[in-house]
Amino acid sequence: MAEPTTTNGVAPPIRPMYSRVLLKLGGEMFGGGEVGLDPDVVAQVARQIAEVVRSGAQVAVVIGGGNFFRGAQLQQRGMERTRSDYMGMLGTVMNSLALQDFLEREGIATRVQTAIAMGQVAEPYIPLRAVRHLEKGRVVIFGAGMGLPYFSTDTTAAQRALEIGAEVVLMAKAVDGVFTDDPRSNPDAELLTAISHREVIDRGLRVADATAFSLCMDNRMPILVFNLLVDGNIARAVAGEKIGTLVTTD
Template sequence: MKYKRILLKLSGEALMGNQKYGIDPEVLMRYAKEIKAVSDKGVQLAIVIGGGNIYRGVEAAATGIDRVQGDYMGMLATVINAMALQSALENIGLYTRLMSGIKIEQVCEQFIRRRAVRHLEKGRIVIFGAGTGNPYFTTDSAASLRAIEIEAQAVLKGTRVDGIYSSDPEKDPTATRFSNISFKEVYQKGLQIMDMTAFTLCKENGLPIIVFDMNKPGNLLKIAEGEDVGTLVTM
């Protein structure tokens, strides 16, 4: 396997499937099986999942809810998704630990870096919920931060498209896909991969990002094995 330890970033919206909100059990189980295939090969896997299928703190301001309050509500949404994913993974025989950026002692452990690393070393899948535990930070930023903290070798961002394009491929049929691109080129071309805080964290720490289609069966395993899937962002 090319990677010994990776961090997988999933969006909350991906769990909706064809629904308008909530969690599609079929999508959840499909993702769980993809993760199991990688874990069975001995790869240490950590996961950060968003909460956009339930609630978005950024959109709270439009409804009159205080931004900070809305962000904390969004954090709780990510914990709900993390609990659902944890249950799906354990149903197919994997050992997991759910760690939160905010204290929810009855539900999950509080994030402690050394403990998280120890769980990974023991072969457990670690799911990070509640983002960074701070308002004004996205789950992309949480993914970058946690990946750096646990010394992951790459951040794998699972999306609906098969990589990074010159423009939005869902809107522009002439958009071209990059197989490899540098952090500098992403800045120069103004491409939207992650929010700027998350992207800069990866750049400053030399942490590669791989953007790929999570909905295509086998893609996650292929990346772990070193195959050329999606778009690789490096220094």
Template sequence: MKYKRILLKLSGEALSGNKGYGIDPKILMQYSGEIKRVMDAGTQVAIVIGGGNIFRGTDAAAAGIDRVQGDYMGMLATVINAMALQGALEKVGLFTRLMSGIKMEQVCEPFIRRRAVRHLEKGRVVIFGAGIGNPYFTTDSTASLRAIEIEADVVLKGTRVDGVYTADPEKDPTATRYTRISFEEVYQMGLNVMDMTAFTLCKENNLPIIVFDMNKAGNLYRLIQGDDDIGTLISMN
């Protein structure tokens, strides 16, 4: 396998499937099967999952809720998704640990870097919930930070599109996909990959990002094997 340890970033919206909200059990089991295949191949897997299918902190203002309060609500939404994913992963026979940026000992461990690394070394899937425990930071920022802390080889951002395009492929049929692109080129062209905090963290720590379609069966495994035709690789060079 090309990568020994990965940080897989999943969007909360993806868990809702075609329903547009909530959690679709079929998507959960599909993701679990993909992750199990990678784990069986010997790759260590850590996961950060968003909460947009339940609540977004940025939606708080529209509802008249204080932004900080809304962000904490969004963090709790990520824990709900993380617990659902944990249950699905264990159903397919994997050992897991759920670690939270907010203390809630009844359902998950507090995040401790050395403990997270040890879980990975023991062959457990580690899921990071509740962001980094502070408002104004997205789950993209959480993914970048946790990946750096556990010394992951790469951040794999699973989305519903198969990479980074010159324009939004859902709006512009002439948009073309990049197979490789540098951090500087993404900055210069203003491409939307991650929020600026998350993206800068990866750039400053020379941590590559691959944006790919998680919903296509086999894509995750092919990426781990080193298939360069999957998604878009963003790196220093």
């Protein structure tokens, strides 16, 4: 990851634009492109989140499980969809516990809440309790997705953001934002800095899965798509700096 801009070796203070955010992290990034966890990546993400929390912003997190399990691949080999989805949910819990550990090493109180009961390792998902944790300056990580098959962690992020009263969904990716085309195959693809929910649909662009995107559009929830691989970008996103692509209703 690139180094953040500093002054005399000290990172500039953050002035958060948003008071409460939902951060969506892809599980694939936690593995550094491999199966399992890359502790250096998790530690870097934890440091960025800790910086934001110390600025006074409230942070909730949803993490995918793609670094442990890719359900679509096994479904192609004949595995039942519901079983593969539940296996994916367990992968998200492993990522959640890993991030909790690294956040607590940073001195940030963290709670994991899961949609499937796992009393020995996490709290059950209770929206009001999650909000109370956030108000006390704790990070809340939502694991096990929605606890139901056929729902992605993108949809979980949208639903949890709405239920806890987040002001924005911060969609962390391995690219700089939403492009006019796939930048990996089309070098002429242009980064869109701002776009409406409706225009995303009309142009056939992919921001999140259809259910998640519809939830955000119908409830006027903005989505900021940005590059997680640039160190300091989580803080920049929370501060309202012009990074990535902001998707809004208007």
